[in-house]
Amino acid sequence: xxxxxxxxxxxxxxxxxxxxxxxxxxxxxxxxxxxxxxxxxxxxxxxxxxxxxxxxxxxxxxxxxxxxxxxxxxxxxxxxxxxxxxxxxxxxxxxxxxxxxxxxxxxxxxxxxxxxxxxxxxxxxxxxxxxxxxxxxxxxxxxxxxxxxxxxxxxxxxxxxxxxxxxxxxxxxxxxxxxxxxxxxxxxxxxxxxxxxxxxxxxxxxxxxxxxxxxxxxxxxxxxxxxxxxxxxxxxxxxxxxxxxxxxxxxxxxxxxxxxxxxxxxxxxxxxxxxxxxxxxxxxxxxxxxxxxxxxxxxxxxxxxxxxxxxxxxxxxxxxxxxxxxxxxxxxxxxxxxxxxxxxxxxxxxxxxxxxxxxxxxxxxxxxxxxxxxxxxxxxxxxxxxxxxxxxxxxx
Numbered sequence: 001x002x003x004x005x006x007x008x009x010x011x012x013x014x015x016x017x018x019x020x021x022x023x024x025x026x027x028x029x030x031x032x033x034x035x036x037x038x039x040x041x042x043x044x045x046x047x048x049x050x051x052x053x054x055x056x057x058x059x060x061x062x063x064x065x066x067x068x069x070x071x072x073x074x075x076x077x078x079x080x081x082x083x084x085x086x087x088x089x090x091x092x093x094x095x096x097x098x099x100x101x102x103x104x105x106x107x108x109x110x111x112x113x114x115x116x117x118x119x120x121x122x123x124x125x126x127x128x129x130x131x132x133x134x135x136x137x138x139x140x141x142x143x144x145x146x147x148x149x150x151x152x153x154x155x156x157x158x159x160x161x162x163x164x165x166x167x168x169x170x171x172x173x174x175x176x177x178x179x180x181x182x183x184x185x186x187x188x189x190x191x192x193x194x195x196x197x198x199x200x201x202x203x204x205x206x207x208x209x210x211x212x213x214x215x216x217x218x219x220x221x222x223x224x225x226x227x228x229x230x231x232x233x234x235x236x237x238x239x240x241x242x243x244x245x246x247x248x249x250x251x252x253x254x255x256x257x258x259x260x261x262x263x264x265x266x267x268x269x270x271x272x273x274x275x276x277x278x279x280x281x282x283x284x285x286x287x288x289x290x291x292x293x294x295x296x297x298x299x300x301x302x303x304x305x306x307x308x309x310x311x312x313x314x315x316x317x318x319x320x321x322x323x324x325x326x327x328x329x330x331x332x333x334x335x336x337x338x339x340x341x342x343x344x345x346x347x348x349x350x351x352x353x354x355x356x357x358x359x360x361x362x363x364x365x366x367x368x369x370x371x372x373x374x375x376x377x378x379x380x381x382x383x384x385x386x387x388x389x390x391x392x393x394x395x396x
Contacts, residue, residue, distance in 0.1 A: 015237065018331045051127065103127050147184035161201075
């Protein structure tokens with residue numbers, strides 16, 4: 001059912017979305033910088049917007065909008081100029097075809113993704129769809145349900161904060177009997193190098209996957225993700241969820257999600273990160289006596305190891321999230337845990353944290369999406385199979 005979202009809702013929205021983002025989906029820092037300026041005035045014509053269910057999005061076309069690039073590079077942005085200009089380019093293309101852009105959708109669950117979609121909608125007088133392409137955050141475009149549904153990813157528009165906008169169109173050659181690369185994979189391979197251009201500075205606003213109402217249902221099978229993030233965020237903001245145990249109980253009781261405690265609560269010990277090709281690459285470690293849990297990430301957390309166990313605690317596409325106990329903020333992305341020196345932020349060093357796994361939505365467990373996650377895990381050195389956390393495993 002449709003509902004109204006206002007400026008005061010963005011803080012709980014970004015908190016809940018951060019937890020569901022598997023350590024990625026943009027930082028809370030970047031989302032808060034953008035949310036802080038959401039008020040009716042010269043930039044935004046209103047500080048309210050509509051959120052609609054997938055089945056209600058029938059008044060026009062929808063486009064996926066996002067920031068693309070390294071979270072560190074996006075952290076200081078205060079106005080969503082890139083995504084707005086990219087969405088405008090998509091809007092103008094539709095108008096030239098006698099069509100109307102009425103909706104935007106986030107690429108994934110994450111603090112930045114939902115905030116950006118909301119702000120673009122408010123700026124352009126559109127509505128946001130209460131769904132996303134994964135139910136968690138992902139490192140690459142082929143991991144999204146838009147790609148799995150076969151929605152054409154082009155034309156794709158990538159806009160920098162300076163106003164430079166690049167339009168990408170891809171036409172694949174006719175099949176010749178050999179396995180054909182997914183079009184979204186080709187689009188990503190072409191877009192990532194553009195982000196390294198000085199006029200982009202490792203990030204840009206992205207608009208792609210223009211969808212008619214008839215295409216939207218198949219492209220967005222993972223639904224209600226914005227409203228669930230808002231519900232969790234309100235519980236966090238109200239102090240209802242203060243421990244890892246309380247988080248697991250809330251997920252089960254209020255959202256029907258069977259999360260699994262992988263490690264902890266244990267002491268946050270270290271963080272390491274480097275930025276390359278539009279990605280933050282790194283690892284976060286927690287210590288509990290002689291045991292160490294290490295989470296490996298490529299923007300998003302993909303793999304968790306326990307030094308006392310001979311197999312991974314969890315692998316993508318299951319989400320791997322942090323819950324930090326004690327006073328202060330409880331949810332963090334990988335980027336939020338990283339300090340100015342790319343080590344662990346001194347503000348969280350020594351705090352007790354838990355690593356929690358959330359089962360992947362069914363569309364992420366098969367086909368193109370599962371294979372895309374397997375390819376990313378192979379780059380991190382893991383060549384084994386996907387073992388869902390909700391399937392159970394001896395010693396896990």
